[in-house]
Amino acid sequence: MSSVATAPKKGFDFKAFLANNGALVGLVILCLALFIATPRFLTGPNLLNIGIQVSTIAVMAFGMTFVIVAAGIDLSVGSVAALSAMGSSYAVTTAGLPDALAIPVGLAIGALSGWVTGAMSAYGKLPTFIASLAMLTVVRGLTLVISDGRPISTGSSVSWLGDDLGPIPMPIIILMLSGLLAAFVLNRTVMGKNAFAVGGNTEAARLSGIPVKRVLVTVFVISGLFAALSGMILAGRLDSAQPTLASGYELDAIAAVVIGGASLSGGVGRISGTLIGALVLAVIRNGLNLLSVSAFWQQVVIGAVIAIAVGFDVLRRKNVKH
Amino acid sequence: MSNDALLVLDKVCKSFGPVQVIDDVTVEVHAGKVSVLLGENGAGKSTLIKMIAGVHEPDAGQILFKGQPVRIRDTKTSEALGIATIHQELNLVPSMSIAENITLGRVPRKFGVINRREMRKIAREALAKLELDLDVNTPVGDLGLAQQQLVEIAKALSLDARVLILDEPTAALTTTEIEHLFSVINQLKAQGVGMVFISHHLDEIAAIGDFVNVLRDGKFIATVPADTEENELVRLMVGRDIDAQFPRVATEPGQNPLLSVQNLSDGRLDDISLEVRPGEVVALAGLMGAGRTELIRAIAGADKYTSGTVKVNGKKLASFDVAAATRAGIGHVPEDRKTQGLVLDASVAENIGYATMAATAKNGLVDRKGQKARAQKVAERLRIRMGNIDQPIRSLSGGNQQKAVFGRWFTAGAKVLLLDEPTRGVDVGAKVEIYELINEITASGGCVLMASSELPEVLGMSDRVVVMSQGRIAGELATPEATQDAIMALAISNVHREEEMGIK
Structure with a gap:
């Protein structure tokens, strides 16, 4: 009866598409510009290279999306990636565990780190910013303790994560599989939908009987798992776990999520958006490299891009709500 | 109606995209009078207020201030004309004192430093206009909601507001607090302030209003005296008769407590x-x-x-x-x-x-x-x-x-x-x-x-x-x-x- 009032528009609403997919449109324009600017951009090897570059940040950012949707922030992911990579390598080399246990050990370390951060904020009432900031330092410190500040060889345990499967590099395959998994969990499971409710309005979620604290802990565990996976891909590509691995990656992961349209105040976010956000960052870096822009200037450009992308998003939201 | 109106929205219209939210509405605000806006949610009251406050500009029609057509482009223009809006969500800084809040954005200075003595004086004068006895050094966060609201009104008056828009000011107040607010409104009437008052409570309209502008679906329905019978007001507002305001049908209660x-x-x-x-x-x-x-x-x-x-x-x-x-x-x-x-x-x-x-x-x-x-x-x-x-x-x-x-x-x-x-x-x-x-x-x-x-x-x-x-x-x-x-x-x-x- 009520659908008469605003019948869904037939055909393609270009304006609405533009408003809802600003980051995607930006990415396409960016690619077109690079295609015109340099012949080296649109080549198979270069695109695969971008794919590999984007995979570590994107996988990490998938986990981050859960935390940000639940109105939190996870600054510890870079450190967690390093500790997981280090721990899994340590387990199979120094401790002599079978290779097959490398990935489970890494994931367990990621999940445990995430659980600690989540528990500190859910039960200890620390703001997620502070809890994860503390973990950023603690976990990085543990990484240095285990490794004594030196790289550990991964042996043959996780190096296959950096190899190719036929013509396609493994990191890209893992990127796609973990993206599908993340999107499925975020949109189809009770846990994922609860994260949206908790991030959108914690009190309303609680009064509806949603276990807010458990949801908060779970999103951090998920973030830890994805960070661990990302760390092991990185170690696999280098065939060794570096103690400074993924240092500072948390900021790129957050930037990817936010460029992808998630709101830092919670309740809004998409995995596809996060992937696009990570691609925007990777394509810009790649393009600037191809155009031989100095690494120093690259930082300036990337910072500006983050500000512009989120600025557009803020404007768009304002227009939607009057 | 008359030419002595302080502010007139004259046949204004406003659309957002394809939706016409205000359609040919005329509302007058007179000095020393309370003009009530009445309508269901979505009738267009808040859009009208936003026009006066400079948030939206009308697509058609004009706004007259003291008989002269004006364009209220933004909130600054509105303030400069002496128009102040008291929203349901108050615009006060809870951690700052009453005096600091009243002088927010126009702190009196002496040799480049804040002149606290002058600041307190301005605040005291503003509170005195409302016959409010409060210590101006109290942090606003320590006050109850009703008093915060009065501080906000005092702030508006100290900015020489001649037109005051009160958007559901009674929604969160107790009966005693409402009575106090009404006595303040009556004082303001005596001081020649023109007011626009919005409320869902029909009994309040009769108690404080002078005339009522009824809106329905963005259209102007009628202007009637404030002592119009409630049933008639409801009929104008809803567009149909509501049989009973409280249609309780009692049921025989069960034995064991649920x-x-x-x-x-x-x-x-x-x-x-x-x-x-x-x-x-x-x-x-x-x-x-x-x-x-x-x-x-x-x-x-x-x-x-x-x-x-x-x-x-x-x-x-x-x-x-x-x-x-x-x-x-x-x-x-x-x-x-x-x-x-x-x-x-x-x-x-x-x-x-x-x-x-x-x-x-x-x-x-x-x-x-x-x-x-x-x-x-x-x-x-x-x-x-x-x-x-x-x-x-x-x-x-x-x-x-x-x-x-x-x-x-x-x-x-x-x-x-x-x-x-x-x-x-x-x-x-x-x-x-x-x-x-x-x-x-x-x-x-x-x-x-x-x-x-x-x-x-x-x-x-x-x-x-x-x-x-x-x-x-x-x-x-x-x-x-x-x-x-x-x-x-x-x-x-x-x-x-x-x-x-x-x-x-």
């Missing part, structure tokens, strides 16, 4: 016992801070309590466990739907579905089709007016948002509804629909415990009235015998002192 609270105590609750039987509506009355909301929240599992028990159907509930309360059949419609009831970014369907999402899930996966179908069904049954079930709930009017919160508990099959100010900020038409929902619950064997500050609602919709005072139950009245005076007498009774003196 909800029973025994000796419940906590910081602000003191030994509360009460029972609600199936088919009954029990109202909780009392002054602000009497403990009504605290009691409702404790029963719902939202807050901890230190001692006592809550039973549903004879089964004891764990303290501080919303999920357990929900499973036992309790549904809680909280006091403030925006901050406690709804996830505003989520869709109507999602908001309706929160209480049932986990229970209907299979292997941790949301039953998306089923959830949506159930939401659609309940939305139709509750006549929630919306474009479609997937639209963000933010875009619905207050009454329809509130119905969605009810819908959540209807879907969950709740038998015990705990309602906290169920019709706050809801227009007349939707109010009656919410009352009909209450009837439906009791007719189907459920029960309702309803905290309300609106005495007509308490008297009109309940079967029994439990009056609270200072965290205790001060007394109980059967609704047929209850009067506003009897309720108020209990509400202001000092239960603690009487006990000390051995009266009770």
